[in-house]
Amino acid sequence: METLDIRKKSLEIQDIISKYTRESFVCFFADFIRHNPERGELGFSKKLKSKLKDSIYLIMLRLSSPIDGEQVLVYSEEVDKNLQKVADILLQMVDFYLGDIYSKDFDEIKNERHKTLVHEMAFKDYFQNGVLNYREQELNKVIRLFHPYQDKIKERLGIELRSLIDICQYSEDDYVKKSIRSKSFIFKKEFSKFAEKSFIGTKLNKKFSNEFFNLPKNIQNDFLDFNERPHSCLLFTKEDYYEVFEKNDVDIFCNLFSIPIDGDYNILFYSQSNPLDAKPIIKINDSEYLNVFQKQLPTALYNLLYATLTASAKETEQLNLRRGKVILERHTRDIFERFFKKSKHLKVFSNYYVNENPEEKDLLIIADGNAFVIECKSSRNREPRRDSNQAFQRIKSDFNDCIQKGYEQCYQVELLILNCPNISIKSNNLVQELDTSYINDVFSIVVTSERFATIQSDLGLLLNKPNAEDLYPWSINIDDLEIFLKTLNLEFNNPTRRFAEFLEYRELLNERLFSRDELDVCAMYFNNPSNFKKICGSSGYIVTDPLLQTHFDELYFSKKIKFKILNF
Template sequence: MKKINLEQKSLEIQNIISRYTKESFVCFFADFIRHHPERRNTGFSEKFKSKLKDSLYLIMLRLSTPLEGKEELRYSKESDLVLQQVADILLEIVSFYLSENYDEFDEITDKRQRLLVHELAFKNYFQNGILNYREQEINKVIRMFKPYQDKTQKRLGIDLKTLIDLCTHSELIYRAKSINSKSFILDKKFDKLARQSANGLLAENEFADKLLELSDETQESFLNFFENPHQCLLFTKQDFLPSIEEKYIDIFCDLFSIDIKDTHSNLFYSQQNPLENKPIIKISNNKYLNIYQKQLPSALYDLLYTTLTQTKKEKEQLNFRKGKVVLENHTLELFKKFFKKSKRVSFFTNYYINNHPEEKDILIIADKNAYIIECKASRYREPRRDTEQAYQRIKSDFADCIQKGYDQCYQVEQELINNEKVVIAFKGKSEVILRNDIHEIFSIVVTSERFASIQTDLGLLLKKDNADPYPWSIYVDDLETFLKAIYNRFSNPSRKIFEFLEHRELLHKRLITNDELDVCAMFLQNPKHFKELCESEYVVFTDPTLQNYFDKLYFDKKLKFKIEDY
């Protein structure tokens, strides 16, 4: 691929978008991030590879120049052409990051493998958002930091409960303003007019003329929405009153906002974006804009982790809690709820098998099938740009997490396969399991971080005996979502997870997907077709719109996540 100057290309984009005022630019893209699923995917939107990541990058790129700009960014044919130009340059940048080394190693298999792993990791890390739900993010904060409330209050001047209440209230404010901003929809005459326009039944200027025939309230509501679709994303400190004390609102805004007037230096696409930790922009003294509201609980998690790990000892203690306490307990509870309909089920936690000295995490015997589960909270670091360095880091993180989890599962699996009986020691007691009482064995590695493509297709990096089946490795939030969906849809969930795992292991080395939930949705939508695909020899590409399956369940209130006590 032709070499490009990344700095020059980034400055080229910055020069184009600096014609727009900072406020109108950030408001435009905040609205785009939140509401693009409700609109047609045309023009510049169609060219964005990641509507979230690309938008966040452009916002920070615009804020990283002192130029104020003179034009107001509103959607029009003219502005769309400008943004299409920006999207084209952005595509050049991303393509260069991923493809600059391909020509050199075109015929070398191991080098091609490294490039593929690097490309997948880069795309997953920088371009793909995580499909999970707000309640899951909040629960993650509660489970991890609930025991540290006094220390949080002392170091931040605000307690955990109030921080979570502020995140929750922020979403409620948005929803109320969103409903209010679209009140014109409730006018039946407007609804009829909109349908006529959408079906091409009105002449070019007829819509505007007929709009004038509607009530003043409907006209004003529609025009306000048309001119300022981002209005529901703006808030003031007074919006939180009287539910939250003023001093805590001040702390919240300081912790999670960046000032639009601040100086930034985010030029490159692969730089850490400040909006991930501070997803609110302070427009003026009492005017704030939610850029990426779903990120608030995640930003809170990162803030609390940093705040509570000021010494090496604190960091070691918190990391131990993250894996050995939080992840294991949460995973165990998920499976306990899932298998509660099973008549024959046993759970073994923090157990030892046949006097082996290494403690294992979870073993479940349900309906004569064994589920060996290892929980891993190891890190997954940002991929480097250089392919060789990036590959070594990705491989190292994979080995510390998924590979280690598989190796531990394999030890238990071999004991169950090669012995007539095994002794499980746990919680000061022991139990004997007979091999003849177990029909099938499945290994599952549950991770606290999302490894995306290198986790969904373990054929890329996992080292194992060719005769041994692949384990199932899954990010814990995806596990929760999938188990809930199976449990709510099927009368015999234990049988369905067996069917899924029995066939899922056949997909490795020929699966192209960014997200395990795409695979899960394939199974839930059509189990028979899923099995046929798994048993075929075809390379399987998942449709990225499959994740809408879970969104529909969620918004139809068939997929529910309860906020834990805090």
């Protein structure tokens, strides 16, 4: 296999982008990250496989360069050519990682298809895959896990948990207001008439100058400001926040979540940890800050608080126990109880025991003649190793600790329901006898706190079943589960029957599916349920369309799907 000098290629990119000033470069790509749907037709954009991950890598690669740069980065045909060169090199690098770093065979993978897909997962899913969830979900994760530790948070960080949450929320609200204000000229009658005369598609015609200078002065200024600084809505000053929050809280927040534009960085390789994941704000100068990656703020807050509250092995053990045994199980139960609340015949058992089995199980729901056996797993999904001899073993180990173990626990209960006319269930110190003859079907579901992407969507890649004819479970991340069930409730009059239908057909996709996100599969069902069933019933190999996920975004931004921030 042809080798590629990753260091050399990374330096090639750095040389290309270092001609631009740091400030103009980071502002350009911050705008590109946030407003990519409007920037999607730019030539270089079409070549980037992960517009978010590629962009934050390029930002840190630029900040790691000792060169000041002289050119202000403003989009043009010449700039696009340079960025297309950058995108081409990035593609070479990613292809090399997939083709060379994980090039050796593994005994555990029995055929070439499995090897290819697991390798695809190992790099792309970890380093490139974006996540569809919503800000409220991320903030609620923070509240659920950390609200009992408010005194420790204040003691160790010098700021209240509530202040951290409130500033995160205000950051988004501030952006929205500034964004609306910066584009307000578009909605003025004078500009609408001007645009009709002066634009052919996205290009200006020759009458532009004459027509433009006939506009009112304030509209001219607003238009020019927006074109010169489209990123302005992502900028803020501490003084902006001082008007709403205590000065000390704002100072601490900015210190916790920002990196200086002129800091000393050493980011060269794509797979290095990116400082913007932990601190998604760049301090441009003494007065201005740039929100590079606002959606990451709640996640960065979660990770910061987790690190802050796990100073010892005992604290780590206690917090992890709470994260899995308390938070994930309770949240999963709440989601399912809300979903099934209108079912005529409903029984819910949590933290239960079946017959004489001494192992506690998580959740069993009997609804409308179907049994849903649910296990909740909060485990780890570690960064893939570079060493090809160790890479697969780590992936397999994490999968086994989480999804495989959850399946095995579900399988024990599933067998009893299918094979015993009556089973004894003990829950909350009460023992009930369950007549299984009234149960039409049994579905096993493994709900995870982490995302395993490809190997979670197609369980045929790594899951071991006792018998080949046994059905696969459904495994899904907790956020995706919440989005999916909310959408079922919203779009169908009979959501519980639709849920059972989805699970029945979804099982058939394992062993022939390539999808990096379970919501891609869910979106297929909502887009066309009849066609979804035909696809599942066919024998062909399925590659999901990630663009279908816009179905959920449309519902969210139209406020049809809502997530309420928890009180604490």
